[in-house]
Amino acid sequence: MATTKPEQGILITDAVQVVLKHWAETNALQDESLLTFEKLLTRYATFVTKLGVPALADQSEDLAAQWIQAKGRDRSGNVKLPALSTMNTRRAALRKFFRDADALNLSDTGLFVRVYVAPRPTGLARPLTKDEAERVWLYAKDSGSNTRRPVMFALLLSGVHSSEVGLITTSDVDIANQRVWAHGSTDRIEPRWVHLPDPYFAAVVDRLNYLRGWVPPFRTFETFQLTQGTTHRPAGKSQNRAASACKEVFKMAGLHNDPRITPSSVSLYAGSRMLIEGERLEVITQTLGYSSLDACAKALGYDWKTGEIG
Structure with a gap:
C-alpha cells in the first residue's frame, strides 16, 4: 500500500x-x-x-x-x-x-516537463574511409574468436546495422554462399541477405567453430547469437553492446574525436566501398536494407549530381 x-x-x-x-x-x-x-x-x-x-x-x-x-x-x-x-x-x-x-488520481499537479533538450544530431554520420575501416578492423580482429568483437565488426563492416547485429544466430549463416541473413529493424531497414568479403567471412567462420566447441549441453547450437552466445535478448541491449564496442575500437583507432563517426559509419562503409568500386546504387540499397534509393543515398551522403560521398 x-x-x-x-x-x-x-x-x-x-x-x-x-x-x-x-x-x-x-x-x-x-x-x-x-x-x-x-x-x-x-x-x-x-x-x-x-x-x-x-x-x-x-x-x-x-x-x-x-x-x-x-x-x-x-x-x-x-x-x-x-x-x-x-x-x-x-x-x-x-x-x-x-x-x-x-x-491515476495520485496527484493533481498537472506538471508537464518542458525542460529543453537539444535535439539529437541528424545526418552527421559519414561512412568510414578505406583507411579508417582498415584501422577499425585491425583493432577489432585482434580480440580473438572467443570474444564477440571480431564477428561484430565483420558484420558491421559488411553492411549489417548495429540494431541488427545482435539478432543474427548461427543458423543465419549461409556458408556455401558466404552470406548472413540480416533481420532488419523498424520500418527503415528491411530483412535481407548480406554478402561478406573474405576476411570478414573468415571471422564469422572462426566464431562458428569457437561456438561449436563452447556450447553447453543444455543449449542448441543453431539458436546461438553470433555476438552474444544467447538468444531472446532485447534488441535495444544488442544495439547498446554494438555502440559500446564501436566506442572502444574508435578510441583505439584514433577516431573518437570525430563527431561524424558513429556506429552507423561502420555499416555505411560497405555502401561507400561498393560505390567506389562502381556498384549500382540499387544493389547497395538492397545490401544495406534501405527501403528506397533516396534513403540510401541520403545515409551515404551521396550527391547524385557530383557522385561524391559523405
Whole structure:
C-alpha cells in the first residue's frame, strides 16, 4: 500500500511504484522500455528525496530540470555531462510518469516537463574511409574468436546495422554462399541477405567453430547469437553492446574525436566501398536494407549530381 502523510500526500517513491505497476498490468510499454523507465524513475525518486522534496505534490519543473541535466560518471570514474540521448530519455520518462500519475488520481499537479533538450544530431554520420575501416578492423580482429568483437565488426563492416547485429544466430549463416541473413529493424531497414568479403567471412567462420566447441549441453547450437552466445535478448541491449564496442575500437583507432563517426559509419562503409568500386546504387540499397534509393543515398551522403560521398 502506498505510504502517505496528511501534510504531503503520496510520496514520490510510492507513486513511482503505483505507476510502474499500472504500466506492467496494462502493457503500456515494451519490456525493454519498462525496465529502462523503472531504473530512471527510481533514480529520480531517490534524487528528489535526498534534496528534501519527497512528496509527489511538491515536484516541480525546476527539480525535473536538475535531474535531467545532472552529471554522472563514466566507466573510468570521470564526472561528465549526460549525453543528449540520456537527457531525452530522462525527460521522456518523467513526462509519461507525471501524465499517468495525474490520470491515476495520485496527484493533481498537472506538471508537464518542458525542460529543453537539444535535439539529437541528424545526418552527421559519414561512412568510414578505406583507411579508417582498415584501422577499425585491425583493432577489432585482434580480440580473438572467443570474444564477440571480431564477428561484430565483420558484420558491421559488411553492411549489417548495429540494431541488427545482435539478432543474427548461427543458423543465419549461409556458408556455401558466404552470406548472413540480416533481420532488419523498424520500418527503415528491411530483412535481407548480406554478402561478406573474405576476411570478414573468415571471422564469422572462426566464431562458428569457437561456438561449436563452447556450447553447453543444455543449449542448441543453431539458436546461438553470433555476438552474444544467447538468444531472446532485447534488441535495444544488442544495439547498446554494438555502440559500446564501436566506442572502444574508435578510441583505439584514433577516431573518437570525430563527431561524424558513429556506429552507423561502420555499416555505411560497405555502401561507400561498393560505390567506389562502381556498384549500382540499387544493389547497395538492397545490401544495406534501405527501403528506397533516396534513403540510401541520403545515409551515404551521396550527391547524385557530383557522385561524391559523405
